[in-house]
Amino acid sequence: MRVTPDRAARPTPSGRAERAAEKVAELVESVPPGSRLGTKEELRTLCGVSVGTFNEALRLLQSRGLVTVKPGPGGGLFSAEQSPMVRLGNSVLALDTQANDVADAVRIRDALDPLLIEDALWHASPADIAGLRRHIAAMEEAKDAADPVAFVHANWRLHAAIAATSPNALLSSLYTHLLDLIERHTLTVLPASDQPLGEYIAHRHELHRDLVDALDRRDRDEALRLIHEHNTTLQAADARAAHG
Template sequence: MGGPRFEPVRAVRAYERVVEQIEEAIEGGTLCPGQRLPSERELMVQFSVSRSTVREALRVLQARGLVRSRPGDPHGAEVLPFSPAALHKSMTTLARVAELSLAELVQFRMVLDSSAILLAARLRTDEQLAEMDTAVIRMRAAVEAGGDDFGACDVAFHDAVARASGNKLIQICTDVVRSIVLDLISEKIAGAPDGEALMRQSIRHHEEVIAAVRTGDGPLAARLTRQSMYDYYAGYVPPAERAALRALLE
């Protein structure tokens, strides 16, 4: 017999409805960071649910980084300010279960970082340019000292660029994507036989980018950033997926 095939429906648990309503109140601004939810007892009355249902909902909200609930606290759970930790956790989970490939993550980082440097070239202050210069100087010193601190100095450079872009969402996303990508390939980077040569090449790339930023040439700075990221990461991406990265090159 023809016709559509339907899947069994999933019963929605009471605690999920509690979570949905509280999330909507936070997202809609009815509940703001620093405010407290009603007490457990009051939530039981308002939602007409059991104490165990309220506590399960609070556990979920806390796991998502939306509230902080202390056992035995007579007051209601505190609404927390937005944190990139929740975004980091979600994207890390996606990467771990292969919903996001390394190629997609690297491609997204190429887009983000090149956009950040384009904005930085046009909007940066002299102080922010000096921060980028200082980060590269520290990168060079780290190579001379054995390279242990090179990664941290490189992060400082990209953080300075993200701040100079003036866009908080770019700052958050670049930090999250960078850390996930590095987590995925950290062992391969550590085992690279030509580590020092790669670090020196990275410094040259950074110096070229800073020169473009100094003259306000955003398109050049962005193009150099995409190329340098391709040069650094393409070798870690399966050959069949590298076309996705090359599509961003000019």
């Protein structure tokens, strides 16, 4: 069947969601932070899209830290307030609240990583390694889709899976709680240096892939070297020293 020009140019659902998100983003830029934009139905009608398409647009807007949703009378969509920030390597986490708590959680998580890598070297089974590789594949998909939020969430799931291999229930539970706290308050991921965020994410994907390979080989020296390189707290300290 021959495709007519009109049909060939018809936007895809993801394209319609992106355009709806852009329209709401323009509205956000025109009002002060914290301003009420309208109800979901009012904004969906303004964008002229279906409920499903607007829900996808809303997901994009929330992942970019542009809007917040408040329930109840007087609720609806609001332009996001100024987001607190926490440094994570060469990227920045834009948070909803509790910046100090998240910064502390990142620092403690980084300190615990070598302990969990030591446990994984001894206790990760072939099935555990296969599960880690599935998380690496999810990180690769997010990298290829240029979706930094999905990437960091997949990254955190990988680390939670590494923690789950530890026989130390207290250590594993503490680490998982820290990841939950960080994930719960993260809105989006932004570049923090001259290095493009895409390049940084590609490097982090390669580092984690190599780390899982080292765990599979039971290569302790390489695994510990990589987790040291992985340490975002040390990266931030190195960056401050370089510019001091």
